[in-house]
Amino acid sequence: MEDVLVVKNLKTQFFIYEGVVKALEDVSFSVGKGEVLGIVGETGCGKSVTAYSITRLIPDPPGRIVGGEVKLGNLDLMRNIKDEARFIQKKRIKIKHNYKVIRNNELFFNTIRGKYISMIFQEPMAALNPVYTVEDQIAETLLLHNRTRLLKIMKSASNHLSELERWKDGGDIDIFDDELGEEIDKIKKTARGAESIKFHQDLLIEGARGFSKKMQKYEEMLKKSIERDELEDRLLTDPNPATQQEIIKRLAKESKKINLIKMSKQMKRNKKDPLLIEARRESFSLLESVDIPNPRGVLKSYPHELSGGMLQRVTISIALANNPKVLIADEPTTALDVTVQAQILKLLRDLQDAIGTSIILITHDLGVIAETCNRVAVMYAGNIVEMAEVKELFRNPKHPYTIGLLQSIPRVDDPNKTLKTIPGNVPNLINPPQGCRFHPRCPFVFDRCRVEKPVSIEVSKGHTVECHLFSGKVNAE
Amino acid sequence: MSKVLIDAVGLRKYFPIKGGVTGRTLGYVYAVDDVNIKIYKGETVGLVGESGCGKTTLGRVLLDLAEPTAGVLFYNPEDSVSSKVSELYKNLKTNKPSELKKEEKKLVEEAKKADVYRNKKRNREFRKKVQIVFQDPVSSLDPRMLIKDIIAEPILINGIPTEDGKRKKIKGDELLNYIREMIGEMGLNEDHLFRFPHEFSGGQRQRIAIARAISIRPEFLVLDEPTSALDVSVQAQILSLLEHLQQKYEMTYLFITHNLAVIRAVSDRVIVMYLGKVVEVSRTDDLFENPIHPYTQALLSAIPVPDPERKRNIVVLSGDVPSPANPPAGCRFHTRCRFAEEICTKEEPKLEEIKEGHTAACHFAREIISGQKKPAPAPTFST
Numbered sequence: 001m002e003d004v005l006v007v008k009n010l011k012t013q014f015f016i017y018e019g020v021v022k023a024l025e026d027v028s029f030s031v032g033k034g035e036v037l038g039i040v041g042e043t044g045c046g047k048s049v050t051a052y053s054i055t056r057l058i059p060d061p062p063g064r065i066v067g068g069e070v071k072l073g074n075l076d077l078m079r080n081i082k083d084e085a086r087f088i089q090k091k092r093i094k095i096k097h098n099y100k101v102i103r104n105n106e107l108f109f110n111t112i113r114g115k116y117i118s119m120i121f122q123e124p125m126a127a128l129n130p131v132y133t134v135e136d137q138i139a140e141t142l143l144l145h146n147r148t149r150l151l152k153i154m155k156s157a158s159n160h161l162s163e164l165e166r167w168k169d170g171g172d173i174d175i176f177d178d179e180l181g182e183e184i185d186k187i188k189k190t191a192r193g194a195e196s197i198k199f200h201q202d203l204l205i206e207g208a209r210g211f212s213k214k215m216q217k218y219e220e221m222l223k224k225s226i227e228r229d230e231l232e233d234r235l236l237t238d239p240n241p242a243t244q245q246e247i248i249k250r251l252a253k254e255s256k257k258i259n260l261i262k263m264s265k266q267m268k269r270n271k272k273d274p275l276l277i278e279a280r281r282e283s284f285s286l287l288e289s290v291d292i293p294n295p296r297g298v299l300k301s302y303p304h305e306l307s308g309g310m311l312q313r314v315t316i317s318i319a320l321a322n323n324p325k326v327l328i329a330d331e332p333t334t335a336l337d338v339t340v341q342a343q344i345l346k347l348l349r350d351l352q353d354a355i356g357t358s359i360i361l362i363t364h365d366l367g368v369i370a371e372t373c374n375r376v377a378v379m380y381a382g383n384i385v386e387m388a389e390v391k392e393l394f395r396n397p398k399h400p401y402t403i404g405l406l407q408s409i410p411r412v413d414d415p416n417k418t419l420k421t422i423p424g425n426v427p428n429l430i431n432p433p434q435g436c437r438f439h440p441r442c443p444f445v446f447d448r449c450r451v452e453k454p455v456s457i458e459v460s461k462g463h464t465v466e467c468h469l470f471s472g473k474v475n476a477e
Numbered sequence: 478m479s480k481v482l483i484d485a486v487g488l489r490k491y492f493p494i495k496g497g498v499t500g501r502t503l504g505y506v507y508a509v510d511d512v513n514i515k516i517y518k519g520e521t522v523g524l525v526g527e528s529g530c531g532k533t534t535l536g537r538v539l540l541d542l543a544e545p546t547a548g549v550l551f552y553n554p555e556d557s558v559s560s561k562v563s564e565l566y567k568n569l570k571t572n573k574p575s576e577l578k579k580e581e582k583k584l585v586e587e588a589k590k591a592d593v594y595r596n597k598k599r600n601r602e603f604r605k606k607v608q609i610v611f612q613d614p615v616s617s618l619d620p621r622m623l624i625k626d627i628i629a630e631p632i633l634i635n636g637i638p639t640e641d642g643k644r645k646k647i648k649g650d651e652l653l654n655y656i657r658e659m660i661g662e663m664g665l666n667e668d669h670l671f672r673f674p675h676e677f678s679g680g681q682r683q684r685i686a687i688a689r690a691i692s693i694r695p696e697f698l699v700l701d702e703p704t705s706a707l708d709v710s711v712q713a714q715i716l717s718l719l720e721h722l723q724q725k726y727e728m729t730y731l732f733i734t735h736n737l738a739v740i741r742a743v744s745d746r747v748i749v750m751y752l753g754k755v756v757e758v759s760r761t762d763d764l765f766e767n768p769i770h771p772y773t774q775a776l777l778s779a780i781p782v783p784d785p786e787r788k789r790n791i792v793v794l795s796g797d798v799p800s801p802a803n804p805p806a807g808c809r810f811h812t813r814c815r816f817a818e819e820i821c822t823k824e825e826p827k828l829e830e831i832k833e834g835h836t837a838a839c840h841f842a843r844e845i846i847s848g849q850k851k852p853a854p855a856p857t858f859s860t
Binding site for chain 1 (some may be wrong): 626678681709710711712714735737738739740741742762775777783784785791793795800
């Protein structure tokens, strides 16, 4: 399987008054194309920090990625992480930031986030902006990253205006051989009821008219947008770091920043702008694809008017708006009830089948893992202690921590199971235990565990464990 | 069967929705609506339901922490009295609080004579016998009190029971020794006594909250989502601690949670709530193997099972839970039910005994278990 995202020796630390919190210690994993990778672990084990590190959302200060590599295609996302700041080791550690590098990185990451890697957060209420409508917020990501597609559809629609009008009057329409054709095909397949099709038709025609009025302006815009897309794609495919650097500089220079306030006002005032009309239509069809009842009403509503399950659907539709290569779902169902959780997980799986995005699913619920993931990584205190195919992990857990975790969950289907417990607590990561970080709680602990940090050992194909118990055995064999 | 410890009859709790400049009452949130339940001595009753279904409110009403809008609560009831009152309550047909008050006045006189802990003196006696453990151990412990003071407070007020059935107040060294013994039992150290709550982890805080609750040896303990803020490995520790304590001190538990796997592990009987109503009551094994109410069926099928090789069918409920301020007419579940027919939209189903020890509130309960009634095609998916 082709690897979409490769994480190597990722190391993130938090520099706080009490000391340095070693939140991630050499985390390495990879995500294949179309794969669902589950990351499971207890509170404070570094699941979310991993996700935030990959998307560079760690608040700095106090957090800092101090090393490692995250490769998306040929591009290393942690490329110039070392240039961002220097550490000055005196009595206490001091950090000297290089703001120019940070600003450039930030601009460059705006092209990655939302387009190539997107994220779903645990609290949908906190992830959405309370003062903008759902429509504004979905349209924002489309306008920021997907202009080319929107404009191409509009261009094609303005060329085929008469056919579209005939379609609206009840006639049939041929499927064209371009973006518009795909779109019409999708509308015919997914639209719910005549009213929804009519809404699509109206907006398409309205947008097409607007486009043909100011043809030149929008043609220009399209050309620029295509250029930019090509640049961005080259960034991921070009293996040469020097060219990458050059492209990033260029991107940063002409980086477009969309002002949500301005855009929202524009959308209300400038009803004829085809770009905005198309963004609205696209938002509508995204809401339809995530099974929201009454999507037209929801488009106009504010986050507080919707229930938790509905909000999570909205955030999913935002995350999937640009068909990202990797979707990171950080505890997407933890705040929801089981019946709603079942709805959301089904939705994620259906959408993944349709789009083929790779998903990193972060959760503490082993049940969710068992039902949705292909592969699982078990985390403990900033390390990935075990990684395997999901069936292999549940059938044949190797690491003492994984075994303890599996024995401590109550099962609905097995009421007589005696719950075993893992003694002790998660260690403090400012002064983590020497050697293996699990050794103070481990029932199989021996001398070597207390001094030497275990390395990852492959016990069977695709099943790796970080534990000294297995190193001896493998060597002996 | 053992003796009834708590008998709730016609329990209702409506929260007024205030609005406008003058603060008029615009409507009511029907958080708990006409709930009749019995809890027997020594058992663990699980109370499940989705968020907003009134689980916590019911728990609070059962402890008289929230005064019910209508309804009576018997503690250690005599059968003759309680059955007489429940007969009266069955005739209450309104859900407007003002009318309820009038109607109820007549029958409450009768009930009050019996054993309702509503007046101050009796309430105090009642409070010595019941305790609660809250969901969030961070906010339920006073951040300015030492652990020893937190645990000592209820003992200083209520005393501890002695062997002859009376209560005795203790203080000084005797008290400290008592607390030491207690804290050892909870799996904490003696030096933990002189620390503040913020110095502990979530699991340890929950142990302290449990220690405080059982320090006066209550007979009835309400556990309001005691493990939902905790990790699974810590959850297992707390659950086994609770089981041990129940056996030692012969307590009765009401275990409120939304985690059905936990319910299955700890409880003897289960009460399922939906939008303020009890929809199904049954022995645990029976409920999990043969759920009757369509809501329970959907709820059980939605729990993820940590076993990737187990294939099962998930019934996906459409839509969201309706607002409890404006519940649907008839059966409250009919808007999302796979079996719903016209009668469900008009008539409210009664909680009836379908099998021995298994009651459900559904018009088609018997047809559903005999398999005569087939569900409407709904989105199900298999793993």
